[in-house]
Amino acid sequence: MNSLRRLGQYVLDSVEGLGRASLFFLEVASGARKLIRRFDLVVQQVFAVGVLTLLIILVSGLFVGMVLGLQGYNTLSKFGAADSLGLLVALSLVRELGPVVTALLFAGRAGSALTAEIGLMKATEQLAGMEMMAVNPVERVIAPRLVAGIISMPLLAALFSAIGVLGGQLVGVGLLGVDSGAFWSQMQSGVSFHEDVLNGVIKSVVFGVVVTWIAVFQGYESVPTSEGVSRATNRTVVYSSLAVLALDFVMTALMFK
Amino acid sequence: MSTTQTDPGASGALVEIRNVHFSRGERTILNDLSMTIARGKVTAIMGGSGCGKTTLLNLIGGRLRPSSGQVLVDGISVPELGTRDLFELRKRMGMLFQNGALLTDLDVFENVAFPIREHKRLPEPILRHVVLMKLETVGLRGARELMPAELSGGMARRVALARTISLEPMLVMYDEPFTGLDPISKGVIAKLIRELNTGLGITSVLVSHDVADTCAISDYAYLMGQGHIIGQGTPQEIRQSEAEEVRQFMDGLPDGPVPYRYPAPDYLKDLLQEGPA
Numbered sequence: 001m002n003s004l005r006r007l008g009q010y011v012l013d014s015v016e017g018l019g020r021a022s023l024f025f026l027e028v029a030s031g032a033r034k035l036i037r038r039f040d041l042v043v044q045q046v047f048a049v050g051v052l053t054l055l056i057i058l059v060s061g062l063f064v065g066m067v068l069g070l071q072g073y074n075t076l077s078k079f080g081a082a083d084s085l086g087l088l089v090a091l092s093l094v095r096e097l098g099p100v101v102t103a104l105l106f107a108g109r110a111g112s113a114l115t116a117e118i119g120l121m122k123a124t125e126q127l128a129g130m131e132m133m134a135v136n137p138v139e140r141v142i143a144p145r146l147v148a149g150i151i152s153m154p155l156l157a158a159l160f161s162a163i164g165v166l167g168g169q170l171v172g173v174g175l176l177g178v179d180s181g182a183f184w185s186q187m188q189s190g191v192s193f194h195e196d197v198l199n200g201v202i203k204s205v206v207f208g209v210v211v212t213w214i215a216v217f218q219g220y221e222s223v224p225t226s227e228g229v230s231r232a233t234n235r236t237v238v239y240s241s242l243a244v245l246a247l248d249f250v251m252t253a254l255m256f257k
Numbered sequence: 258m259s260t261t262q263t264d265p266g267a268s269g270a271l272v273e274i275r276n277v278h279f280s281r282g283e284r285t286i287l288n289d290l291s292m293t294i295a296r297g298k299v300t301a302i303m304g305g306s307g308c309g310k311t312t313l314l315n316l317i318g319g320r321l322r323p324s325s326g327q328v329l330v331d332g333i334s335v336p337e338l339g340t341r342d343l344f345e346l347r348k349r350m351g352m353l354f355q356n357g358a359l360l361t362d363l364d365v366f367e368n369v370a371f372p373i374r375e376h377k378r379l380p381e382p383i384l385r386h387v388v389l390m391k392l393e394t395v396g397l398r399g400a401r402e403l404m405p406a407e408l409s410g411g412m413a414r415r416v417a418l419a420r421t422i423s424l425e426p427m428l429v430m431y432d433e434p435f436t437g438l439d440p441i442s443k444g445v446i447a448k449l450i451r452e453l454n455t456g457l458g459i460t461s462v463l464v465s466h467d468v469a470d471t472c473a474i475s476d477y478a479y480l481m482g483q484g485h486i487i488g489q490g491t492p493q494e495i496r497q498s499e500a501e502e503v504r505q506f507m508d509g510l511p512d513g514p515v516p517y518r519y520p521a522p523d524y525l526k527d528l529l530q531e532g533p534a
Binding site: 121126133136140 | 345355372
């Protein structure tokens with residue numbers, strides 16, 4: 001009976017949490033409208049969450065592309081289709097790995113940093129101080145970060161895919177001897193802008209909204225203690241990663257029939 | 258503004274708290290509390306930790322709403338205000354938090370400039386003059402390029418004080434301004450609170466459990482215990498009070514109306530009970 005009660009309580013708490021997160025999102029979205037006049041705040045945050053995440057994105061993208069080049073070559077060459085390596089690498093990156101891996105890396109690097117920063121601002125009464133200075137922290141602190149996350153994610157995913165293709169080319173053409181012309185021409189003819197690139201961009205925009213929303217909400221709702229902030233940071237990475245993977249499945253099923 | 262207006266001028270009160278109840282869950286924090294903060298004076302609210310002093314400041318600042326009762330600031334009923342009107346009122350009040358609550362990503366100058374940049378459109382040279390003037394008031398004009406992490410506790414509180422007065426408020430609330438400071442820093446903060454009060458005509462509400470420093474600069478004091486007022490008067494009158502609860506606090510007695518021991522079951526039964534605590 002106790003376990004049933006606990007399960008019920010867990011479900012109720014989860015639904016309540018989702019409700020609070022949704023109301024919070026609406027409040028932030030409403031605050032974001034005022035950022036048109038304060039776009040400098042968004043630019044600052046694009047630097048903090050986007051530019052400072054560049055290194056890990058570029059290095060990861062390069063290695064993922066190189067691994068794709070190696071694995072793809074091994075498989076394709078068995079069927080005499082090694083010339084299609086460029087197409088395989090590009091489609092894998094643009095459709096799936098670019099948006100998904102970028103979102104997972106973004107959650108680990110920028111998402112956790114956002115949660116910790118906002119949580120510590122709460123713990124050190126900086127948000128309360130803003131409220132008492134008649135400055136709405138949701139508009140001043142949260143909204144620019146959410147908008148910056150949404151702007152940064154597709155740009156980072158595009159860079160991830162671009163450097164990944166270069167990594168695949170480095171291995172496939174440079175090391176394994178795939179014909180350079182075939183590598184690029186198959187990619188050019190096989191990758192559709194609407195079907196593949198645009199859908200990949202849509203995915204990364206959705207991931208940008210979800211990951212940044214989870215990160216700022218967890219920070220804003222965190223218990224203002226060192227343990228509370230630590231738990232909130234942990235939740236950001238776990239919830240974001242699960243949400244990205246689940247949403248990716250749903251979007252892939254809808255987009256690529 | 259859809260507010261309840263009274264006549265603060267008649268009583269000379271800037272803040273009036275009438276029969277306020279406030280609870281968190283089952284726990285009553287404030288119980289039928291009434292008090293008046295006189296305009297242009299330094300009013301101290303003293304009491305032990307957890308007696309509801311900071312809650313009271315949050316009620317005055319509109320960060321909390323009472324379960325019942327009235328909170329009036331300059332004749333405006335704070336709990337009835339919507340967000341926009343509340344923010345308008347807050348532009349006329351300031352709060353100094355216990356740890357200063359400085360924005361850690363901005364230097365001292367930008368911290369003091371922050372509320373001015375948010376609320377006023379001043380040309381940069383004029384804004385610079387205003388900020389330097391506020392920093393000069395607290396003696397930290399030379400520290401304007403330092404980051405909050407480079408400041409001592411006392412300096413951080415002085416910067417926060419400069420920021421609090423940057424919009425020239427009518428009311429400043431101080432939440433435990435002396436906690437964790439060395440004697441020199443305490444003296445500096447006490448001097449500033451008194452000087453700002455008389456020099457700028459600010460009404461000050463000072464929440465503290467530091468008896469000596471608080472009494473030295475207050476015009477009037479309330480003593481709180483268990484969510485209600487246990488004594489009030491000038492600091493001199495409070496010091497001379499014979500009430501048992503007042504004496505325990507003023508003399509720092511470990512036992513009395515506020516018991517030394519947290520309520521617990523019988524000691525012997527507790528020891529003889531088997532199993533984990």
